[in-house]
Amino acid sequence: MEALKDKLESSFLVFENELNGQALGEVHNRRKEAFERFVESGFPTKRHEEWKYTNLKPILKHDYRVFLSDDNTVDFSAIKKFFLSDTDTYKLVFIDGYYSSWLSETTHEKFDICTFSSMLTKYRDVAEKYFNKALPKEEALASVNTAFAKEGAFIRIKRNQTADKPVELIFITTDHGVETMSQPRNLVVVEENAEVSILERHQSLSSKPVLTNVATEIFALRDSRLNYYKIQNDVHTASLIDSTSVKQYANSSVTVGTFALGNKFVRNNLNFFLEEEYTQSYLDGITIIDEGQTVDHHTLVDHKVPNCYSDELYKGIYDANAHGVFNGKVMVHPHAQKTNAFQQNNNILLTDKASIDTKPQLEIYADDVKCSHGCTIGQLDDEALFYMQSRGIPEKEAKALLLYAFANDSLRNVKIPALRKKLNRQIANKLNVNLDFEL
Amino acid sequence: MLKISNLQAGIEGKEILKGIDLEVKPGEVHAIMGPNGSGKSTLSSVIAGREDYEVNGGNIDFEGEDLLDLGPDERAHKGIFLSFQYPVEIPGVTVTNFIKTAINESRKAKGEEAMPANEMLKKMREKMSLLEIDNAFLSRSLNEGFSGGEKKRNEIFQMAMLEPKLAILDETDSGLDIDALRIVANGVNKLKSKNNAVIVITHYQRLLDYIVPDFVHVLYKGRIVKSGDKTLAHELEAKGYDWIKEERVEG
Incomplete structure (x- = not known):
């Protein structure tokens, strides 16, 4: 773990050098701040409350290559199966962290579906307004991602627009003969009364261990509607750490569905910050894992204001020696009256060796609220x-x-x-x- | 069709059936009556293949095959159907999908093609009208939130769809009001033919007014202590089970 930290520290200097003129300004200041926070804190260990049930050590022990070359190409036929079939979609495809215009289908017409890097150069105001404004500062893995934030998806659906088809985000890691790490960064802004559905997945084509440390920031402005689905069904040599933070504004409705069926290791840090009233938030999850797999869902729904509705439903099925974690925090602040917050986590263990740590965590400081939670573990x-x-x-x-x-x-x-x-x-x-x- | 010889079975080391002999031929209706705890439900569970029960002796022959070698699903494929006393609620699986899966798994086991969707639908409609079941019923989760009567009617609906050779109705009358009882019995009677058989397991004679048995057997302390025709059921209704018990003691 320390070795990887050292490597990231020296890599950051290389990264800064290669940014040339872009290593200035507000965006880069935020990268540097994040990097310094990471240097200070290091990777979380089991001593951290939020990492009590999950040991990152085996994942971080590898000597990951941090910067990948863009030498490898991928034919559509090799990755066709990762896309939705029989459905027309916008597509943003990244190969080893590089945008593949060949495999993608983007637009700038009524809305922007393009890359994070082009957003940084083309829409400086957007970058300054939103970059690293939703992710919590204390999450070390998100900070690492922020420090190296350069490429990923940028989706902005403009006011009153409805995206005419879903957007697919596909991140491919190819075989470089070594262990590799990638850190895509996504920004989604759904403006007032706009609507879009997004599907995200990460796939490794490598025979070596792959670590993806992805971070996504989502801003759902007033009256907007967003469905965001993650398919986490990668090969058993791939690990995924996903930090996603959503900020919701008045009357917006956001669903995040997380479907974890594959990978060796998955950690989801999913945060919803309810900034204005009358929002609706749905957090759905399915975990089905077996031999040698770990999936850890950490969620937070932060009811900061009155009259918001949140509904969380996570189901898990664990076979062989699979290990699951569900930690669902719902925070209802003192003035967040008339909050409706529901949470349900149901699990089935198919063997004696399978295990689940489930921890519903409701902190309610308002008195006129409807909150419920339940968790079951059964056969x-x-x-x-x-x-x-x-x-x-x-x-x-x-x-x-x-x-x-x-x-x-x-x-x-x-x-x-x-x-x-x-x-x-x-x-x-x-x-x-x-x-x-x-x- | 069914030949049970000297069947001994129990649960958790406790002996319940102490040597049952019973023969059922195609076209027959048998009633098995008896006081609580006499082993009625054990008998139906053992025929259907519930694993909790241990068979300690004897055998069950069904159309020349030893049933005890088969799993519950294989017994169903051979044409055995058990209508549960307490049908299980299965949230998330609709009645339609459950029946569709059951029928097609049976067909698969016999090397047949899946039933075409339109044929399935037609058959469902036909059997639903026979049992006076509403259309909305099909899309509900299996038995979830069903009333006692709906559950029993659903059992007979499944029976109608699966067309078993031997149907065992375990306390199908419990929890039914008189109207539901009549509908259910009427359904069973319409499904009767000279090629299939029914075993009705019941504590009371009430159901036997509607499903008229050819033979009535009295089960007591794990043995069939008396067999007769339908008049035996009336006798039991009139006199209760005590005289049987006394007869046993005297005998």
């Missing part, structure tokens, strides 16, 4: 299994059907039919069955 219902078998459904299919039904309601806010279909299929694959699963 499959034997009586239900027998019932299904007695009607001719074999045990394996019966189990899968029960598990699928268990997880399925976390897909409640998936509004893109092609994505729903894809997720259904991925879940069915993960459960190792071939059933007509459109329930």
